Amino acid sequence: MGRSRIGGRLLIGLIMAVVALFGYFNKSQVNPITGKTQRVSLTPQEEITLGLQSAPQMAAEFGGLYQDEQVQALVKKVGQGIVQNTEVKDGPYQFDFHVLADAETVNAFAVPGGQIFITMGLLKRLKTEDQLAGVLGHEIGHVVGRHSAQQMAKQELVGGLAGAASVALSDPNSPNGSAYIAQYVANLMNLKYGRDDELESDDFGVKYMIQTGRNPEAMVEVMEILAAAGGPNRPAEFQSTHPSPENRVAKIKAAMAKYRNP
Template sequence: MQRTRIGGRLLIGIIMAVVALFGYFSKTQVNPVTGKKQQVSLTPEEEVAIGLQSAPQMAAEYGGLYRDEKVQFLAKKVGQGIVQNTEAKNSPYQFDFHVLADPETINAFAIPGGQVFITMGLLKRLKTEDQLAGVLGHEIGHVVGRHSAQQMAKQELVGGLAGAASTVMSDPNSPSSGAYIAQYVANLMNLKYGRDDELEADDFGVKYMIQTGRDPEAMIQVMEILAQAGGSERPAEFQSTHPNPENRIVKIKEAMAKYRNQ
Protein backbone atom coordinates (compact mmCIF):
# COMPACT_ATOMS: atom_id res chain seq x y z
CA MET A 1 0.00 0.00 0.00
CA GLN A 2 2.84 2.39 0.90
CA ARG A 3 4.56 1.66 -2.42
CA THR A 4 1.31 2.37 -4.29
CA ARG A 5 0.95 5.76 -2.59
CA ILE A 6 4.54 6.67 -3.47
CA GLY A 7 4.01 5.62 -7.08
CA GLY A 8 0.85 7.70 -7.30
CA ARG A 9 2.58 10.77 -5.93
CA LEU A 10 5.46 10.26 -8.34
CA LEU A 11 3.13 10.04 -11.35
CA ILE A 12 1.25 13.17 -10.30
CA GLY A 13 4.54 14.98 -9.70
CA ILE A 14 5.86 14.04 -13.14
CA ILE A 15 2.68 15.26 -14.81
CA MET A 16 2.86 18.56 -12.90
CA ALA A 17 6.51 19.02 -13.87
CA VAL A 18 5.83 18.31 -17.56
CA VAL A 19 2.94 20.79 -17.60
CA ALA A 20 5.13 23.45 -15.94
CA LEU A 21 7.99 22.91 -18.41
CA PHE A 22 5.68 22.89 -21.43
CA GLY A 23 4.04 26.11 -20.26
CA TYR A 24 7.41 27.79 -19.76
CA PHE A 25 8.96 26.89 -23.10
CA SER A 26 5.77 27.72 -25.01
CA LYS A 27 6.13 31.35 -23.87
CA THR A 28 8.88 32.20 -26.35
CA GLN A 29 9.05 35.73 -27.73
CA VAL A 30 11.69 37.63 -29.67
CA ASN A 31 12.99 40.67 -27.81
CA PRO A 32 12.04 43.67 -30.01
CA VAL A 33 15.33 45.45 -29.27
CA THR A 34 17.97 42.75 -28.93
CA GLY A 35 16.42 40.13 -31.22
CA LYS A 36 17.09 37.48 -28.59
CA LYS A 37 14.56 34.72 -28.00
CA GLN A 38 13.25 34.73 -24.44
CA GLN A 39 10.68 32.95 -22.32
CA VAL A 40 8.41 35.75 -21.13
CA SER A 41 4.89 35.87 -19.71
CA LEU A 42 3.87 39.31 -20.95
CA THR A 43 3.69 41.27 -24.19
CA PRO A 44 5.53 44.63 -24.26
CA GLU A 45 2.14 46.36 -24.14
CA GLU A 46 1.22 44.44 -21.01
CA GLU A 47 4.56 45.35 -19.45
CA VAL A 48 3.86 49.05 -20.06
CA ALA A 49 0.35 48.78 -18.59
CA ILE A 50 1.58 46.95 -15.49
CA GLY A 51 4.37 49.46 -14.97
CA LEU A 52 2.10 52.49 -15.22
CA GLN A 53 -0.46 50.94 -12.88
CA SER A 54 2.07 49.87 -10.25
CA ALA A 55 4.35 52.95 -10.29
CA PRO A 56 2.38 54.96 -7.70
CA GLN A 57 2.29 52.05 -5.27
CA MET A 58 6.00 51.40 -5.75
CA ALA A 59 6.75 55.07 -5.03
CA ALA A 60 4.60 54.97 -1.90
CA GLU A 61 6.71 52.09 -0.56
CA TYR A 62 9.68 54.49 -0.46
CA GLY A 63 7.97 57.52 1.02
CA GLY A 64 6.65 58.86 -2.27
CA LEU A 65 8.47 61.05 -4.78
CA TYR A 66 11.17 63.44 -3.61
CA ARG A 67 9.66 66.92 -3.47
CA ASP A 68 12.24 68.89 -5.39
CA GLU A 69 11.48 69.51 -9.05
CA LYS A 70 15.12 70.28 -9.87
CA VAL A 71 16.19 66.87 -8.58
CA GLN A 72 13.37 65.15 -10.48
CA PHE A 73 14.33 67.07 -13.63
CA LEU A 74 17.95 65.96 -13.31
CA ALA A 75 16.97 62.30 -13.20
CA LYS A 76 14.63 62.70 -16.16
CA LYS A 77 17.21 64.65 -18.17
CA VAL A 78 19.97 62.11 -17.64
CA GLY A 79 17.67 59.13 -18.14
CA GLN A 80 16.02 60.45 -21.30
CA GLY A 81 19.44 61.43 -22.64
CA ILE A 82 20.35 57.75 -22.58
CA VAL A 83 17.03 56.58 -24.02
CA GLN A 84 16.96 59.06 -26.91
CA ASN A 85 20.51 58.28 -28.04
CA THR A 86 20.57 54.49 -27.83
CA GLU A 87 18.61 51.47 -29.01
CA ALA A 88 16.23 52.02 -26.10
CA LYS A 89 14.56 54.75 -28.19
CA ASN A 90 13.34 52.10 -30.62
CA SER A 91 11.86 49.95 -27.89
CA PRO A 92 8.09 49.78 -27.26
CA TYR A 93 8.54 51.03 -23.70
CA GLN A 94 7.49 54.34 -22.13
CA PHE A 95 10.51 55.38 -20.11
CA ASP A 96 10.17 57.75 -17.21
CA PHE A 97 12.52 58.43 -14.29
CA HIS A 98 11.64 59.16 -10.69
CA VAL A 99 13.56 60.08 -7.52
CA LEU A 100 12.10 58.53 -4.38
CA ALA A 101 12.05 60.37 -1.05
CA ASP A 102 13.57 57.59 1.07
CA PRO A 103 16.84 59.09 2.38
CA GLU A 104 18.21 55.91 3.94
CA THR A 105 17.59 53.06 1.50
CA ILE A 106 20.32 52.74 -1.12
CA ASN A 107 18.49 51.42 -4.14
CA ALA A 108 17.52 51.87 -7.78
CA PHE A 109 15.16 49.65 -9.72
CA ALA A 110 13.00 49.41 -12.81
CA ILE A 111 9.54 47.93 -13.14
CA PRO A 112 8.08 46.54 -16.36
CA GLY A 113 7.47 48.94 -19.21
CA GLY A 114 10.07 51.61 -18.49
CA GLN A 115 9.34 53.15 -15.08
CA VAL A 116 12.74 53.68 -13.41
CA PHE A 117 13.31 54.73 -9.78
CA ILE A 118 16.28 55.82 -7.68
CA THR A 119 16.14 56.61 -3.97
CA MET A 120 17.58 59.76 -2.45
CA GLY A 121 19.56 57.39 -0.26
CA LEU A 122 21.55 56.39 -3.33
CA LEU A 123 21.37 59.63 -5.30
CA LYS A 124 22.94 61.68 -2.49
CA ARG A 125 25.95 59.36 -2.52
CA LEU A 126 26.60 59.93 -6.22
CA LYS A 127 29.02 62.72 -7.10
CA THR A 128 28.67 63.15 -10.88
CA GLU A 129 26.07 63.02 -13.63
CA ASP A 130 28.03 60.19 -15.21
CA GLN A 131 27.58 58.11 -12.06
CA LEU A 132 23.84 58.80 -12.19
CA ALA A 133 23.86 57.85 -15.88
CA GLY A 134 25.57 54.59 -14.98
CA VAL A 135 22.84 53.73 -12.47
CA LEU A 136 20.00 54.70 -14.81
CA GLY A 137 21.63 53.00 -17.80
CA HIS A 138 21.79 49.80 -15.79
CA GLU A 139 18.07 50.07 -14.99
CA ILE A 140 17.21 50.85 -18.62
CA GLY A 141 19.09 47.66 -19.43
CA HIS A 142 16.74 45.72 -17.17
CA VAL A 143 13.75 47.09 -19.09
CA VAL A 144 15.24 46.53 -22.55
CA GLY A 145 16.37 43.06 -21.49
CA ARG A 146 12.79 42.31 -20.41
CA HIS A 147 14.11 40.94 -17.14
CA SER A 148 10.90 41.47 -15.18
CA ALA A 149 8.76 39.63 -17.72
CA GLN A 150 11.38 36.92 -18.01
CA GLN A 151 11.55 36.58 -14.23
CA MET A 152 7.77 36.22 -14.00
CA ALA A 153 7.87 33.32 -16.44
CA LYS A 154 10.70 31.72 -14.47
CA GLN A 155 8.81 32.13 -11.22
CA GLU A 156 5.83 30.38 -12.76
CA LEU A 157 8.11 27.54 -13.87
CA VAL A 158 9.81 27.31 -10.49
CA GLY A 159 6.45 27.37 -8.75
CA GLY A 160 5.22 24.52 -10.91
CA LEU A 161 8.36 22.46 -10.39
CA ALA A 162 8.30 23.18 -6.66
CA GLY A 163 4.71 21.96 -6.51
CA ALA A 164 5.70 18.81 -8.36
CA ALA A 165 8.66 18.20 -6.04
CA SER A 166 6.49 18.82 -3.00
CA THR A 167 3.99 16.23 -4.22
CA VAL A 168 6.66 13.60 -4.82
CA MET A 169 8.65 14.19 -1.63
CA SER A 170 5.79 14.81 0.76
CA ASP A 171 5.78 12.61 3.83
CA PRO A 172 2.28 11.78 5.13
CA ASN A 173 3.75 11.87 8.64
CA SER A 174 5.34 15.29 8.02
CA PRO A 175 3.38 17.16 5.36
CA SER A 176 5.54 20.27 5.50
CA SER A 177 8.90 18.60 4.86
CA GLY A 178 8.54 18.28 1.09
CA ALA A 179 7.30 21.84 0.70
CA TYR A 180 10.28 23.12 2.70
CA ILE A 181 12.82 21.35 0.49
CA ALA A 182 11.02 22.37 -2.70
CA GLN A 183 10.92 26.02 -1.62
CA TYR A 184 14.64 25.94 -0.80
CA VAL A 185 15.45 24.66 -4.30
CA ALA A 186 13.16 27.26 -5.83
CA ASN A 187 14.90 30.06 -3.94
CA LEU A 188 18.33 28.94 -5.12
CA MET A 189 17.14 28.90 -8.74
CA ASN A 190 15.77 32.42 -8.40
CA LEU A 191 19.03 33.66 -6.93
CA LYS A 192 20.95 32.47 -9.98
CA TYR A 193 18.54 34.13 -12.38
CA GLY A 194 18.81 37.38 -10.47
CA ARG A 195 22.60 37.51 -10.69
CA ASP A 196 22.54 36.80 -14.43
CA ASP A 197 20.08 39.63 -14.99
CA GLU A 198 22.20 42.06 -12.99
CA LEU A 199 25.31 41.27 -15.00
CA GLU A 200 23.45 41.66 -18.29
CA ALA A 201 22.06 45.00 -17.12
CA ASP A 202 25.61 46.11 -16.29
CA ASP A 203 26.61 45.18 -19.83
CA PHE A 204 23.76 47.27 -21.25
CA GLY A 205 24.76 50.12 -18.97
CA VAL A 206 28.37 50.16 -20.19
CA LYS A 207 27.24 50.08 -23.83
CA TYR A 208 24.85 52.97 -23.29
CA MET A 209 27.46 55.01 -21.45
CA ILE A 210 29.88 54.67 -24.36
CA GLN A 211 27.19 55.35 -26.97
CA THR A 212 26.12 58.58 -25.23
CA GLY A 213 29.65 59.86 -24.75
CA ARG A 214 29.75 59.37 -21.01
CA ASP A 215 32.64 57.87 -19.06
CA PRO A 216 31.91 54.18 -18.33
CA GLU A 217 34.49 54.33 -15.54
CA ALA A 218 31.69 56.01 -13.59
CA MET A 219 29.99 52.63 -13.33
CA ILE A 220 33.03 51.29 -11.52
CA GLN A 221 32.85 54.28 -9.20
CA VAL A 222 29.21 53.41 -8.48
CA MET A 223 30.22 49.84 -7.62
CA GLU A 224 32.82 51.22 -5.21
CA ILE A 225 30.15 53.42 -3.61
CA LEU A 226 27.87 50.39 -3.22
CA ALA A 227 30.68 48.33 -1.74
CA GLN A 228 31.50 51.07 0.76
CA ALA A 229 27.82 51.49 1.65
CA GLY A 230 27.45 47.76 2.24
CA GLY A 231 30.49 47.55 4.48
CA SER A 232 31.48 44.36 6.26
CA GLU A 233 27.84 43.42 6.89
CA ARG A 234 27.10 42.87 3.20
CA PRO A 235 25.80 39.31 2.60
CA ALA A 236 27.85 36.80 0.67
CA GLU A 237 27.29 36.77 -3.08
CA PHE A 238 25.66 33.35 -3.06
CA GLN A 239 23.01 34.64 -0.65
CA SER A 240 22.15 37.70 -2.73
CA THR A 241 20.32 38.29 -6.00
CA HIS A 242 23.01 40.86 -6.85
CA PRO A 243 26.63 39.90 -7.51
CA ASN A 244 29.12 41.50 -5.15
CA PRO A 245 30.22 44.95 -6.38
CA GLU A 246 33.82 43.71 -6.60
CA ASN A 247 32.81 40.92 -8.97
CA ARG A 248 30.62 43.24 -11.01
CA ILE A 249 33.63 45.52 -11.54
CA VAL A 250 35.46 42.68 -13.29
CA LYS A 251 32.55 42.20 -15.71
CA ILE A 252 32.17 45.94 -16.24
CA LYS A 253 35.81 46.20 -17.27
CA GLU A 254 35.31 43.33 -19.71
CA ALA A 255 32.29 45.11 -21.21
CA MET A 256 34.26 48.36 -21.50
CA ALA A 257 36.95 46.61 -23.51
CA LYS A 258 34.34 44.91 -25.70
CA TYR A 259 32.36 48.01 -26.62
CA ARG A 260 35.35 50.32 -26.98
CA ASN A 261 36.75 47.97 -29.61
CA GLN A 262 33.55 47.89 -31.66
Protein backbone atom coordinates (compact mmCIF):
# COMPACT_ATOMS: atom_id res chain seq x y z
CA MET A 1 0.00 0.00 0.00
CA GLY A 2 2.85 2.37 0.88
CA ARG A 3 4.63 1.61 -2.39
CA SER A 4 1.39 2.40 -4.26
CA ARG A 5 1.10 5.79 -2.54
CA ILE A 6 4.70 6.62 -3.45
CA GLY A 7 4.05 5.67 -7.08
CA GLY A 8 0.92 7.81 -7.11
CA ARG A 9 2.80 10.83 -5.77
CA LEU A 10 5.54 10.37 -8.36
CA LEU A 11 3.00 10.15 -11.18
CA ILE A 12 1.16 13.28 -10.03
CA GLY A 13 4.47 15.12 -9.65
CA LEU A 14 5.53 14.05 -13.15
CA ILE A 15 2.24 15.26 -14.66
CA MET A 16 2.61 18.61 -12.86
CA ALA A 17 6.17 18.98 -14.15
CA VAL A 18 5.13 18.20 -17.74
CA VAL A 19 2.29 20.75 -17.57
CA ALA A 20 4.67 23.42 -16.20
CA LEU A 21 7.28 22.74 -18.90
CA PHE A 22 4.67 22.66 -21.69
CA GLY A 23 3.22 25.96 -20.54
CA TYR A 24 6.64 27.60 -20.36
CA PHE A 25 7.86 26.49 -23.78
CA ASN A 26 4.60 27.63 -25.38
CA LYS A 27 5.18 31.24 -24.23
CA SER A 28 7.30 32.39 -27.17
CA GLN A 29 7.24 35.91 -28.58
CA VAL A 30 9.60 37.86 -30.82
CA ASN A 31 11.04 40.92 -29.10
CA PRO A 32 9.76 43.94 -31.09
CA ILE A 33 13.07 45.81 -30.69
CA THR A 34 15.82 43.19 -30.68
CA GLY A 35 14.12 40.57 -32.85
CA LYS A 36 15.12 37.88 -30.37
CA THR A 37 12.66 35.08 -29.61
CA GLN A 38 11.89 35.02 -25.89
CA ARG A 39 9.66 33.13 -23.52
CA VAL A 40 7.53 35.77 -21.86
CA SER A 41 4.22 35.89 -20.01
CA LEU A 42 2.97 39.30 -21.19
CA THR A 43 2.42 41.20 -24.42
CA PRO A 44 4.16 44.61 -24.71
CA GLN A 45 0.82 46.36 -24.11
CA GLU A 46 0.25 44.28 -20.98
CA GLU A 47 3.75 45.25 -19.80
CA ILE A 48 2.89 48.92 -20.28
CA THR A 49 -0.38 48.57 -18.40
CA LEU A 50 1.26 46.67 -15.54
CA GLY A 51 4.03 49.26 -15.30
CA LEU A 52 1.66 52.22 -15.20
CA GLN A 53 -0.49 50.52 -12.57
CA SER A 54 2.46 49.58 -10.34
CA ALA A 55 4.49 52.81 -10.69
CA PRO A 56 2.69 54.84 -7.98
CA GLN A 57 3.07 52.08 -5.42
CA MET A 58 6.73 51.59 -6.33
CA ALA A 59 7.34 55.34 -5.90
CA ALA A 60 5.59 55.31 -2.53
CA GLU A 61 8.00 52.63 -1.31
CA PHE A 62 10.84 55.16 -1.74
CA GLY A 63 9.19 58.21 -0.20
CA GLY A 64 7.38 59.37 -3.33
CA LEU A 65 8.77 61.62 -6.06
CA TYR A 66 11.54 64.12 -5.33
CA GLN A 67 9.98 67.59 -5.12
CA ASP A 68 12.31 69.53 -7.41
CA GLU A 69 11.09 70.06 -10.95
CA GLN A 70 14.54 71.01 -12.27
CA VAL A 71 16.02 67.74 -11.07
CA GLN A 72 13.09 65.79 -12.52
CA ALA A 73 13.46 67.65 -15.84
CA LEU A 74 17.18 66.86 -16.06
CA VAL A 75 16.64 63.14 -15.59
CA LYS A 76 13.79 63.13 -18.12
CA LYS A 77 15.97 65.00 -20.63
CA VAL A 78 18.86 62.56 -20.34
CA GLY A 79 16.54 59.54 -20.45
CA GLN A 80 14.55 60.75 -23.44
CA GLY A 81 17.79 61.63 -25.21
CA ILE A 82 18.61 57.93 -25.19
CA VAL A 83 15.12 56.83 -26.17
CA GLN A 84 14.74 59.26 -29.09
CA ASN A 85 18.19 58.65 -30.61
CA THR A 86 18.42 54.86 -30.57
CA GLU A 87 16.46 51.81 -31.67
CA VAL A 88 14.34 52.25 -28.54
CA LYS A 89 12.14 54.92 -30.17
CA ASP A 90 10.84 52.37 -32.69
CA GLY A 91 9.62 50.04 -29.96
CA PRO A 92 6.16 49.88 -28.38
CA TYR A 93 7.13 51.04 -24.89
CA GLN A 94 6.15 54.31 -23.21
CA PHE A 95 9.22 55.59 -21.38
CA ASP A 96 9.15 58.05 -18.55
CA PHE A 97 11.81 58.84 -15.95
CA HIS A 98 11.31 59.71 -12.29
CA VAL A 99 13.52 60.76 -9.36
CA LEU A 100 12.50 59.27 -6.01
CA ALA A 101 12.82 61.20 -2.75
CA ASP A 102 14.72 58.47 -0.84
CA ALA A 103 18.13 60.01 -0.17
CA GLU A 104 19.62 56.98 1.61
CA THR A 105 18.90 54.08 -0.73
CA VAL A 106 21.32 53.80 -3.66
CA ASN A 107 19.16 52.32 -6.39
CA ALA A 108 17.64 52.62 -9.85
CA PHE A 109 15.10 50.29 -11.38
CA ALA A 110 12.59 49.85 -14.18
CA VAL A 111 9.10 48.44 -14.05
CA PRO A 112 7.63 46.74 -17.12
CA GLY A 113 6.67 48.93 -20.05
CA GLY A 114 9.07 51.84 -19.59
CA GLN A 115 8.61 53.53 -16.20
CA ILE A 116 12.13 54.12 -14.85
CA PHE A 117 13.14 55.34 -11.40
CA ILE A 118 16.34 56.57 -9.75
CA THR A 119 16.64 57.43 -6.06
CA MET A 120 18.20 60.63 -4.82
CA GLY A 121 20.52 58.34 -2.87
CA LEU A 122 22.10 57.31 -6.17
CA LEU A 123 21.58 60.51 -8.14
CA LYS A 124 23.46 62.66 -5.61
CA ARG A 125 26.49 60.37 -5.97
CA LEU A 126 26.68 60.83 -9.74
CA LYS A 127 29.01 63.56 -10.96
CA THR A 128 28.23 63.83 -14.69
CA GLU A 129 25.36 63.54 -17.14
CA ASP A 130 27.22 60.67 -18.81
CA GLN A 131 27.14 58.73 -15.54
CA LEU A 132 23.42 59.39 -15.30
CA ALA A 133 22.99 58.28 -18.92
CA GLY A 134 24.83 55.07 -18.08
CA VAL A 135 22.42 54.32 -15.24
CA LEU A 136 19.32 55.17 -17.29
CA GLY A 137 20.61 53.30 -20.35
CA HIS A 138 21.05 50.21 -18.20
CA GLU A 139 17.47 50.49 -16.93
CA ILE A 140 16.16 51.07 -20.46
CA GLY A 141 17.96 47.85 -21.32
CA HIS A 142 15.86 45.97 -18.76
CA VAL A 143 12.69 47.19 -20.50
CA VAL A 144 13.98 46.53 -24.03
CA GLY A 145 15.23 43.12 -22.96
CA ARG A 146 11.77 42.33 -21.52
CA HIS A 147 13.45 41.04 -18.40
CA SER A 148 10.42 41.43 -16.15
CA ALA A 149 8.20 39.47 -18.54
CA GLN A 150 10.87 36.78 -18.85
CA GLN A 151 11.22 36.56 -15.09
CA MET A 152 7.47 36.15 -14.68
CA ALA A 153 7.45 33.24 -17.13
CA LYS A 154 10.45 31.66 -15.40
CA GLN A 155 8.89 32.10 -11.98
CA GLU A 156 5.74 30.37 -13.21
CA LEU A 157 7.90 27.50 -14.51
CA VAL A 158 9.98 27.28 -11.34
CA GLY A 159 6.86 27.45 -9.19
CA GLY A 160 5.29 24.63 -11.19
CA LEU A 161 8.41 22.46 -10.99
CA ALA A 162 8.83 23.20 -7.29
CA GLY A 163 5.23 22.15 -6.69
CA ALA A 164 5.80 18.97 -8.69
CA ALA A 165 8.94 18.20 -6.68
CA SER A 166 7.11 18.80 -3.42
CA VAL A 167 4.43 16.30 -4.40
CA ALA A 168 6.81 13.70 -5.84
CA LEU A 169 9.35 13.87 -3.00
CA SER A 170 6.97 14.48 -0.14
CA ASP A 171 7.69 12.50 2.98
CA PRO A 172 4.68 12.17 5.27
CA ASN A 173 7.08 12.12 8.22
CA SER A 174 8.91 15.31 7.13
CA PRO A 175 6.74 17.46 4.84
CA ASN A 176 8.72 20.63 5.52
CA GLY A 177 12.02 19.12 4.40
CA SER A 178 10.96 18.51 0.78
CA ALA A 179 9.31 21.94 0.57
CA TYR A 180 12.54 23.58 1.76
CA ILE A 181 14.62 21.74 -0.86
CA ALA A 182 12.22 22.67 -3.65
CA GLN A 183 12.25 26.34 -2.60
CA TYR A 184 16.05 26.36 -2.39
CA VAL A 185 16.36 25.04 -5.95
CA ALA A 186 13.84 27.63 -7.14
CA ASN A 187 15.82 30.44 -5.51
CA LEU A 188 19.10 29.30 -7.08
CA MET A 189 17.55 29.27 -10.55
CA ASN A 190 16.21 32.78 -10.11
CA LEU A 191 19.57 34.10 -8.91
CA LYS A 192 21.27 33.01 -12.12
CA TYR A 193 18.66 34.63 -14.32
CA GLY A 194 18.93 37.86 -12.36
CA ARG A 195 22.67 38.13 -12.93
CA ASP A 196 22.32 37.40 -16.64
CA ASP A 197 19.71 40.14 -16.99
CA GLU A 198 21.97 42.67 -15.27
CA LEU A 199 24.88 41.90 -17.58
CA GLU A 200 22.67 42.11 -20.68
CA SER A 201 21.37 45.49 -19.50
CA ASP A 202 24.94 46.73 -19.06
CA ASP A 203 25.55 45.71 -22.67
CA PHE A 204 22.49 47.67 -23.81
CA GLY A 205 23.67 50.65 -21.75
CA VAL A 206 27.09 50.70 -23.41
CA LYS A 207 25.55 50.44 -26.88
CA TYR A 208 23.12 53.30 -26.25
CA MET A 209 25.84 55.54 -24.81
CA ILE A 210 28.01 55.07 -27.88
CA GLN A 211 25.06 55.61 -30.21
CA THR A 212 24.15 58.89 -28.48
CA GLY A 213 27.69 60.25 -28.33
CA ARG A 214 28.14 59.68 -24.60
CA ASN A 215 31.35 58.41 -23.05
CA PRO A 216 30.77 54.75 -22.09
CA GLU A 217 33.71 54.94 -19.67
CA ALA A 218 31.19 56.66 -17.39
CA MET A 219 29.58 53.27 -16.82
CA VAL A 220 32.83 52.06 -15.29
CA GLU A 221 32.74 55.11 -13.05
CA VAL A 222 29.20 54.18 -12.00
CA MET A 223 30.43 50.71 -11.03
CA GLU A 224 33.07 52.35 -8.84
CA ILE A 225 30.36 54.49 -7.22
CA LEU A 226 28.21 51.39 -6.58
CA ALA A 227 31.15 49.49 -5.13
CA ALA A 228 31.94 52.36 -2.78
CA ALA A 229 28.28 52.65 -1.76
CA GLY A 230 28.16 48.93 -1.00
CA GLY A 231 31.15 49.12 1.31
CA PRO A 232 33.41 46.24 2.32
CA ASN A 233 30.57 44.00 3.48
CA ARG A 234 28.87 43.35 0.17
CA PRO A 235 27.53 39.77 -0.16
CA ALA A 236 29.35 37.31 -2.40
CA GLU A 237 28.31 37.53 -6.05
CA PHE A 238 26.72 34.07 -6.01
CA GLN A 239 24.40 35.15 -3.21
CA SER A 240 23.20 38.30 -4.96
CA THR A 241 20.88 38.93 -7.88
CA HIS A 242 23.39 41.53 -9.12
CA PRO A 243 26.87 40.64 -10.33
CA SER A 244 29.67 42.26 -8.37
CA PRO A 245 30.74 45.69 -9.70
CA GLU A 246 34.18 44.20 -10.43
CA ASN A 247 32.67 41.51 -12.64
CA ARG A 248 30.45 44.04 -14.38
CA VAL A 249 33.42 46.29 -15.21
CA ALA A 250 35.06 43.49 -17.17
CA LYS A 251 31.87 42.89 -19.15
CA ILE A 252 31.35 46.62 -19.75
CA LYS A 253 34.86 46.97 -21.15
CA ALA A 254 34.24 44.01 -23.45
CA ALA A 255 31.01 45.64 -24.67
CA MET A 256 32.85 48.92 -25.30
CA ALA A 257 35.33 47.12 -27.54
CA LYS A 258 32.50 45.29 -29.33
CA TYR A 259 30.45 48.38 -30.16
CA ARG A 260 33.42 50.63 -30.94
CA ASN A 261 34.83 48.06 -33.37
CA PRO A 262 31.80 46.27 -34.82
